[in-house]
Amino acid sequence: MTRFEQLRLDGVSRSFAGQAALADLDLTIRRGEFIALLGPSGCGKSTALNCLAGLLPLTRGSIWQDDTRLDTLPPEKRGFGMVFQNYALFPHLTVRKNVAFGLQMRRVSRADIRRRVDEAIRLVHLEEHAGKLPGQLSGGQQQRVAIARAVVLEPSLVLMDEPLSNLDAKLRLEMRTEIRRLHQSLGLTTVYVTHDQEEALSLADRLVVLRAGRVQQVGTPEELHTSPANWHVADFMGYRNLLRLRAGATDGATLAVSGDGLELTGTPVGDVRPGAEVIAGVRPEDLVIGPDSGAGVRAVVEVVEYQGREVAVEAVTDSGLRLNLRGTVRPAPGDRITVTVDPARLLVFPADPPGAPEPAVEPDRADAPVATG
Amino acid sequence: MTATLDRPPEAPRRSRTALRHRLAERGIDRQLLLLVPAALFVILLFIYPFLYGVGLSFQPAEGGPLAAYREFFTDAYLRDTIGTTLGLSLPAALLNVLASVPIAYRMRGRFRGKRLLTTILVVPITLGTVLTAQGLLNFLGPTGWFNRTLLSSGLVDEPVRLTNNYWGVFFSLVITGFPFAFLLVLSYLSGIDPTLERAASTLGAGSWQRFRRITLPLLAPGLATTFCLTFVLAFSVFPSAILVGDPSGTTRVISIAAYEAAYVQYDYALASAVAVLMGLVELIVIAIVLGWRALLYTGSTAGGKG
The missing domain is CATH 2.40.50.140 (Nucleic acid-binding proteins)
Incomplete structure (x- = not known):
């Protein structure tokens, strides 16, 4: 898979029915970085991720991978891996076939598929469950299948949309360590969306705090923790x-x-x-x-x-x-x-000036087959 | 004396509440017993006449219990109705299901005017067969608008025969059966988690592969059910086979044979035998389709915890 030096988001904006859900997001992601998009619900973080994945067209702005323009490409041409909040595992395919799906779409040879799928399944410790259907797995196991399915393609960028929010507290801590471990051992570049500041602080190299569709602050966990840029960030940082x-x-x-x-x-x-x-x-x-x-x-x-x-x-x-x-x-x-x-x-x-803009509410997920909020 | 006082006074009440629990442990909900009168009613109204009809088919006026069936299978005029009916109903049901899939697939999301479009597509269901047949005669008949347009534009020299033959009945079955199939397929499609296709697209699947590898396998069991239902509707076609068909020739369907046996020849045994055979053919087709369906994945169509 192609490796990039940097991925540049240039004034990325997205509106729903004239309301800005994400406004002028400028961000440069370097190779190997773990970026967390952090903010309360409706802040535009999922919108940003879906724009990046190609599941939502941009209203304005552009996305560049080194010198290649990406925002005009459909999701299947971008070569990013994505882990969805509800995992989105294919219910009619076994764990093995779920993981193999992306490789089959890329016409990888049969022997290579077998080898890489085995490796990915071993990586997330699901060897015994490889022949099961997703419905027979627990939430944590399903989550690991979703991660294996995304990383088996060795994507240039992995996008994660609140992947831990459906897990219980203990499992969440375990999977958090697991995600960071995979990120480091596979040399991934990761963009991670969450509303949990603790998750973001412990996982990310850099955080992007969003509010009402606008970036409030970009910085390392230490910077955000000790010197928040405004009271909204402070509120979010504890x-x-x-x-x-x-x-x-x-x-x-x-x-x-x-x-x-x-x-x-x-x-x-x-x-x-x-x-x-x-x-x-x-x-x-x-x-x-x-x-x-x-x-x-x-x-x-x-x-x-x-x-x-x-x-x-x-x-x-x-x-x-x-x-x-x-x-x-x-x-x-x-x-x-x-x-x-x-x-x-x-x-x-x-304090905020009176009449500060309120966040645009993102439409419901079911609104469109491909576009999501 | 103290022993009797020590005895818990609520003992009888406890056994009374326990009855419901004891029934529940055996998987019986006492309130379901309220369905008994309705069930009896159904038995009286449906199952009894059905069994009576089956019995009647084995009691012909002469020739032993199987004579009516023997007559049906030896008389080509009767026997061929099975083929004629299958020849109409199988292609019509297949077309209804196959045509519903792309249209419902495009309409599975939310968009402006969806309700209006759905209503227009579903209107033929409410019209009834007779009105549809009348419309077909006016529109597709030898002097209908369709043929007049073709003639005046010089595309044909003489009217294309589209009514009072196979095609008239076929069109009528499609017009009345399609809305039904469409509604069913649309509801099956809306039950499939839309994030599955999104996930497939991030894994590199183009739109055809997403449909072929993800949506279609999850939809297939629903298509089998839809096919069965539209097939049964089409197989018992009667009014349009007479009104827009050729009821003594190419569209002499099995229900016409049953009708003639009963009300032209007054041979109730033969009529019952035809009805029983009609049900049997339907059952065989449904059994084949459902047998195929059993081989498919039929579980949840959600992508995980939501």
């Missing part, structure tokens, strides 16, 4: 405390924010002017619980959740704001505590 406050004085590096009885110091991200409405975000684990007598925001513990080594605490400040905290200190419900935060860990984002 900044569970998002406080609507007003910006005060700044000394360049830090910024005072206040509102709802809170007086805090944080780090501005982006264009934050004094007096402007802002959203201050902080992760539960970056809020420090102190004794009642200490300095900081005063609050009352409401809910305490045991989570193994740590506890998750929900506390209500005197002004009625709910805070999510996380740590090893284990208060009891009803305890009075104080909460402090390192100014470096409290990120202050500009």
Whole structure:
């Protein structure tokens, strides 16, 4: 199969009935990269994947594999492998024939098909099930067939559309490791769609966070985790405390924010002017619980959740704001505590201008035989 | 005394609720017993006359119990009706099913005007055979629009005979049978997960291969069922065989033979024998088709967990 150096998405856009589901996606994928498209449902991530696969025509923009234009080619000519959310295994064909299907379509010789199918089935540990129909397999096994069917063609690019969302929690963790292992050992280039930030952070080399059809941020897991570009990304990256406050004085590096009885110091991200409405975000684990007598925001513990080594605490400040905290200190419900935060860990984002665009809802999957949302 | 007090007072009630559970354990739903009157009604109304007819066919006025059957098979005028009817109904049913597939395949997605198009395609079902036959006579008859157009355009020198022969009945069977086959095939096709074809296309299958390797195998059992149903409808053709056919010659179908035996010759034994043979031929054809269907994959048409 042809190997490319880079795959370039150039202003890729897709509208449904005039509503933009994906707008101006620019992205360069290098060979061997694992890219995750991350975002809430309806953010355009599946649309982007289907555009890439050729299952959806673009409204605008182009896709280039090195110097070859791809977006005018039908899916069967692109040579990408795809793993579908519902696996889409052919129910009337055995595991072996499912995996062999793509090779047969490419007119690979019989002996080669046999060898490569055996290899792919061994790779996903399904040797004993090779003669079964998909209906006789468990969800995890079906998922592995779907992966084997996609990678047996040694595709230049593997597309995965929320492949783990139908599995239970334990299997999901196992398959996650499995996918990363296959990606590395086969030297694949992978584009992976998910709404699960943990999945994306643990799998991907680079993440693309989408919201309302627009790219919010592209970066490594570390970059996104520690310095989200705006409050939507922060929200998605586990900044569970998002406080609507007003910006005060700044000394360049830090910024005072206040509102709802809170007086805090944080780090501005982006264009934050004094007096402007802002959203201050902080992760539960970056809020420090102190004794009642200490300095900081005063609050009352409401809910305490045991989570193994740590506890998750929900506390209500005197002004009625709910805070999510996380740590090893284990208060009891009803305890009075104080909460402090390192100014470096409290990120202050500009609030959305009023009338910001809302995401276009993608049409239902059943809408068209080939086009999907 | 204490022993009787210790006895749980709800014991009788427990045995009462247990009856339903005991029945359920044996796979009996008590509420299904409500179907018994309806089942009796069906037996009285359908199975009894059927068995009566079968009995009648073995009681001819003379010549022993098999005389009516012997008469049917020795008289070529009667015997050939089986061939005539099969010659009409098999090709018509086959054409109905085969023509439905590409049209339903194009229409399986959602598109603007689908409902209108489906309605237009299905209208002939509601018209009934007689109206269809009348339309055919007007349209395809020797002085109908079709022949007048052909004559005036100089394509033919004399009218093409398309009614009062084999073709008239054939067209009538297609017009009334197609909508039925189309609706069935469309519903079978909509049951096939559309992501399967998408998956096939990412694996390099072109549109013909996707249809041939994925959709058709999943659709085939449905096509077999559709064929059986349209065949049975066509095999019992009667009104159009008379109205637009040649009822004493090329379209003398088996139901005409039964009708003549019963109401022209008043030979009820022969008429019953013809009816029984008619059912038998249908059963043989259906058995062959369903036997072929049993060799196919007939399980789920979904691509996995959804």
